[in-house]
Amino acid sequence: MRAAPVPTSPARPSGASASPPVSSRASPSRVADRSESVKRPIGVFDSGVGGLSILRALRAELPLEDFIYVADSGFAPYGERDDAFVIERAQRITRHLLGPNHLPIKTLVVACNTATAAAIALLRQGFPTLPIVGVEPALKPAVAVTHTRRIGVLATRGTLASQKFKALLSSLAGQAEFVCTPCDGLADAIERHDTAQIEALCAQYIRATGQFGIQNGEIDTLVLGCTHYPFAGDVFQSLVGPDVHLIDNGEPVARQTRRVLPHLAADANAGQVTLCATGDKTALAHACEHWLGWQLPVQSLTL
Template identity: 45%
Template structure:
């Protein structure tokens, strides 16, 4: 049964794609979507008021993700991208159940491509604590452990630093050194970035480890899956469409705008919005 929030099918090709993250990490996914689908309009929601999700209870993450997706659909979005590993792990099934006639794209750590690419068959995984504890992640991990060894580390404290725009300070480098050392010591030659915030650390990681680790980021795969689903649902924008992007935050629009400029090189207007049970800022 279609949710009453879903827009009518007529004319949805020109409607925006909703991209949701707990904060700024989803900008790494939005970057790949924009590169692959230049004619699509994008509506980005950063739930920075509640970031990070990685240390929140599963019930909170599910409820909050549903509220954000309800809001995006109310804005007329034709498809949803849950650009947050933690939200995908805990809420993507609930979102798909609520909006069964719309494309809903989630993200998950690229364990399979990393295992296939690794020569040493030792793969490092950097993800949030919540993702590493999730049943979905551990089922996937178990299915691959016969042929590969995975050294998993929870990136505690990384997301708040990235949310502040810190991707290469001495503090960030010290934290990364602590997290990467067990992987390198175990012989890992491949690193999975299991949080959409972490691709913004790629340059710093590369400066620290050189070519010792091949880095797997699933942003490109997410953009390709979105393109396939838009075609399947006959929702793709016209080739001559003029895209209009919109950036919103549940906490600080000025910060989102500055971070979009710093991380993506985009000078975009941003606004603060109230979603779900939040109250307007005093």
Template identity: 55%
Template sequence: MLKHIGARPPMKAFGPIGIFDSGIGGLSVLKALQKELPLERFVYLADSAHAPYGEKSEHFVAQRTHAIAEHLCAHHHIKALVVACNTATAAAIHELRLKHPMLPLVGLEPALKPALALTRTGHIGVMATQGTVSSAKFARLLSSVQSEAHFMTQACNGLAMAIEQSTTPDQTHCAQAQITHLLQTYTQAMGRFGSGPGEIDTLVMGCTHYVFVENALQALVGPEVQLVSTGVPVARQTQRLLMAAGLLNAEASDGVSQPVCLLTTGDLQGLQAAALRWLGLPGEVCQAVPASLHDT
């Protein structure tokens, strides 16, 4: 049975926004949030010790999601939570809303509806993890729009993990080769890309990790194909919820030396490399989380 969080300090406008993903993929969402909400503080948690969620059971993903949400509430006093993972959103967002009724929550789902507004051929590709495409939440989303276009859905097993491993110094070369192979395999399996009749002209990146291989993906499908991600819509929804709750930070926080704190349950060097490579952040903002969070 779900239990509500016990007494906790009232949420304040200067409190941080919590963000988490199964690994480093959600850094793409953090980047969009930083651009949209430059006065806010952020705490990002990468559950890299258990990545990728997309190839784990729904029960396991839900357990991890609840444990991380409670950790961020209890130890970092977050004022809002962004579940920067399609798989975790599908597995646990409903129960999270019940368990944390006062906490503004933003989840992710593959951007099928935005893709509908962009396609001209009526053929849309969707790349996502197995956990996402197999979920009931995704099935409901697809059912709501599939009469409006032809959707080709592709589960991309192994791709999120290869992107995760590409930030680990001793695995970078091997992981990059694996990324190239997997991108070629999955795009070929989806069919023809282009702007002609029957061709896929819009491709939804249904996993936050995929944004970090966007250039390689674009090169494979061609310049006429539009790639769609969820970072900007999520950032704007977060802004709307904070404004509605009176929690939007209207001024810079004086005396805060680290407006961004990055945490990981996995390899600290991997997170540091990803933070520098994709966000330009120094290794000093990265920390390992307590061992108590490593297991559900």
């Protein structure tokens, strides 16, 4: 069953590219393949509700597309699991999103920094015909905006310890100083909507990261390196002050997804969103309404 459209979906951005017309000389099979691809949804998954921040950016960039969002909340959090566990979950979810019980996805967005670091290379090897977009802490955008050349990075231990993150950090050596802080428990507090705990942990990790400001020697840019953390963005901004840049990866991921899509949806109606959870589906529904203002049903998923 197709989910109800998300309320107040934005129109296609001005100047956005439309699907190119199919040539009249195209073979029936090619026309059928393209038509099927246009109708297929985009799959998005995270360990819980954090990926909703990516889904929000995706819908703003691609308002006509259908999405299937899987919250693997029955096995969360990923940030404190070993790589083998995260890889197995990522592969299992991807196989599910490719069918056979529903229209298979045309593109996959791994909306989790930990899963991207641990599993995306193996996912691309295992599913070579599927365009796959991952997320990573937005260090490059942070380098582009910092003036003091000191950047704070908040992320899970799994992300900070990953070889993928270390390689990214190494590639930017000399361009800025990065102060990285693991944020144990913050993603879980955001999952629970525990406002008091969110505020306490945010304050603790900001203190641990250093002095924020726009003077020489101060940290003037803060990277929110977990997809959960944008939902605490207002708390972080109040702690570091209005002059400090907060950077997340929602918009870059959405733009990259547009670039890799095999075909854009052509339906003039707003796209549909289907929510699924391997854990408490009520928690995902509440998070979607609380963080995004969307009232949508959630399907239970056993994987």
